[in-house]
Amino acid sequence: MTMHNEDVAAAFEEMADLLAIRGENSFRIRAYRRAAQVVRGLARQLADLGGTEAFDELPGIGTDLAAKIAELLETGHARALEKLRKQVPAGLRELLALPGLGPVRVRALYSGLNVEGIEDLRGALADGRLAELRGFGPKIRSQLLAATAAASSGPRRVAFSVATQYARPLKAYLERVAGVTRVEIAGSYRRGRDTVGDIDVVVCAAEGAAPIQALERYDDLQSLNAAGTTKASGVLRNGLPLDIRVLPKESFGAALHYLTGSRDHVVQVRRLAQKKGLKLSEYGLFRGAKRLAGATEEGVYAALGLQWIPPELRENLGEIAAAQRRALPMLIERADLQGDLHAHTSASDGNDSLKKMAAAAQTRGLRYLAVTDHSKYLGITRGLDAARLARQMDEIDKLNATLSDLTLLKGAEVDILEDGSLAMADAVLKRLDLVVIAVHSQFGLSEAKQTRRILRALERPYVSILAHPFGRLLGGRPGYPLDFERVLAAARDRPCYLEINSQPTRLDLDDAYAKRARDGGALLSIASDAHSADQLDYLDDGVRQARRGWVTKDDVLNARPLHELRALLRDTLR
DNA sequence: GCCGTTTTCGGCCCGACTGTTTTCAGTCG
Numbered sequence: 200m201t202m203h204n205e206d207v208a209a210a211f212e213e214m215a216d217l218l219a220i221r222g223e224n225s226f227r228i229r230a231y232r233r234a235a236q237v238v239r240g241l242a243r244q245l246a247d248l249g250g251t252e253a254f255d256e257l258p259g260i261g262t263d264l265a266a267k268i269a270e271l272l273e274t275g276h277a278r279a280l281e282k283l284r285k286q287v288p289a290g291l292r293e294l295l296a297l298p299g300l301g302p303v304r305v306r307a308l309y310s311g312l313n314v315e316g317i318e319d320l321r322g323a324l325a326d327g328r329l330a331e332l333r334g335f336g337p338k339i340r341s342q343l344l345a346a347t348a349a350a351s352s353g354p355r356r357v358a359f360s361v362a363t364q365y366a367r368p369l370k371a372y373l374e375r376v377a378g379v380t381r382v383e384i385a386g387s388y389r390r391g392r393d394t395v396g397d398i399d400v401v402v403c404a405a406e407g408a409a410p411i412q413a414l415e416r417y418d419d420l421q422s423l424n425a426a427g428t429t430k431a432s433g434v435l436r437n438g439l440p441l442d443i444r445v446l447p448k449e450s451f452g453a454a455l456h457y458l459t460g461s462r463d464h465v466v467q468v469r470r471l472a473q474k475k476g477l478k479l480s481e482y483g484l485f486r487g488a489k490r491l492a493g494a495t496e497e498g499v500y501a502a503l504g505l506q507w508i509p510p511e512l513r514e515n516l517g518e519i520a521a522a523q524r525r526a527l528p529m530l531i532e533r534a535d536l537q538g539d540l541h542a543h544t545s546a547s548d549g550n551d552s553l554k555k556m557a558a559a560a561q562t563r564g565l566r567y568l569a570v571t572d573h574s575k576y577l578g579i580t581r582g583l584d585a586a587r588l589a590r591q592m593d594e595i596d597k598l599n600a601t602l603s604d605l606t607l608l609k610g611a612e613v614d615i616l617e618d619g620s621l622a623m624a625d626a627v628l629k630r631l632d633l634v635v636i637a638v639h640s641q642f643g644l645s646e647a648k649q650t651r652r653i654l655r656a657l658e659r660p661y662v663s664i665l666a667h668p669f670g671r672l673l674g675g676r677p678g679y680p681l682d683f684e685r686v687l688a689a690a691r692d693r694p695c696y697l698e699i700n701s702q703p704t705r706l707d708l709d710d711a712y713a714k715r716a717r718d719g720g721a722l723l724s725i726a727s728d729a730h731s732a733d734q735l736d737y738l739d740d741g742v743r744q745a746r747r748g749w750v751t752k753d754d755v756l757n758a759r760p761l762h763e764l765r766a767l768l769r770d771t772l773r
Numbered sequence: 774g775c776c777g778t779t780t781t782c783g784g785c786c787c788g789a790c791t792g793t794t795t796t797c798a799g800t801c802g
Contacts, residue, residue, distance in 0.1 A: 226774070226784085227774050229774085230774035259776095262774095298800085298801085299800075302800095338793085339793090425801095430788095432801085457802090460802085466787090467786095478787080481787080
């Protein structure tokens, strides 16, 4: 079996859990968790990195963990993990995941009552045995009762676009509370992650009680689990957890920084402060009792000798070192996009006419819009054959003649068939301004077959952009396995450009692959894949992922003005 | 287990809230 980075990360996380349950040194446990995080964030596969020496170079990974990575890659197992699994019942891990249960209580449950999993815990709660266990009073018992009941439904992350629907009204509601001067949604939402696990809110107010009382009356709140004077946590009606902090304005920037995270980023910045003899908390940056900064994030970063780091980069993946060198990338912005290179009309499976799509592009300030309706192929409703595509091209010519500030480009989204050939004849594709190719079937092929299929498609003469390269659907299906390094190299050298599809449930390439593509020298197309006029706004979502991938204006095909774009597209049609 | 322009040993981010205690441990973010 091939061990991927995710498998190695999962092994380290499991080891961390098992060590925690055994009551081992917490810093040792933290080292395993950090290693899992580092491995998960790697741009390249560990297997391609070399050997033990190369692993040892990774941050947070020393001799011991480097050897364990090598062992996992070579054998698919880690003896240390196997040993731990024999010592700790498997069910204890699921207990550790329950809210309210940490390593100490899990150990108490196991040693005191032989509870080895959620089922046992339910039993111990039901027959009253748990009440006799020291440290498990009535409050904790009822909390655990709720937790065991909720465990079956399970915690889940929601798409960013779903979180927005809850975060925006909540922000607006809190902004109306008396004494509140500012409200920001922080956390992974502010960092622009594709999925969001909870809503973190930072409220600026002189006194904390009023906003938290107001929250208790909020319509969309399901329950409040904990509520103090500056901090509360609860659950929204859709099941999304909520955390709120209220701080005065002299601390607001420090609090925003702290709650925006990521946790690893914040810890690293705090360590940096510590090295300088300072202390950073959500209340500010302090030397002794003296507050050096805290009102703004910019002030906190500046006082530590750092550039302000855009939230999308705060993943402890090198952004802190770059900020020290004042070498952060100038991230792409929505306003940099001159056009959109993937959109559908009612000619295939879109909702709106060519004319309406053009008007929507104009109102959004786009200078060009590529019309890329589907080719005729099984599974795609109303795909265009050569004759209908020819009629659409005439229609585009006529419309272009009436448009002054927008140019419609003639394109198609053509299926990559299982053998790597395309679902439309070269003679037809040749007449287009650009050809978007994509996989819409046979997601279950092996990595070798899927890779070969796409590499063959990239050898075709008329191929401009590879759309949604992994075919993933958030909450639907994971991306198919692909040797991305080979696809990237082939696309770059051809050239064919790689798409960051902006559909909120796709976001494909994702942030990490966008970074790899950029580092590998590929040009990217940030495309809406709009199936209606409104969906042109999805470009915001694509830009957010691109920013998380350290993507700059120079890395983006559709940040180029039309004449440059045309020249680049001509290179793809030969 | 990692790491080092204060250290190769002795540190390792910082604080809020809760519950069950009698001064604090555990959990969480």
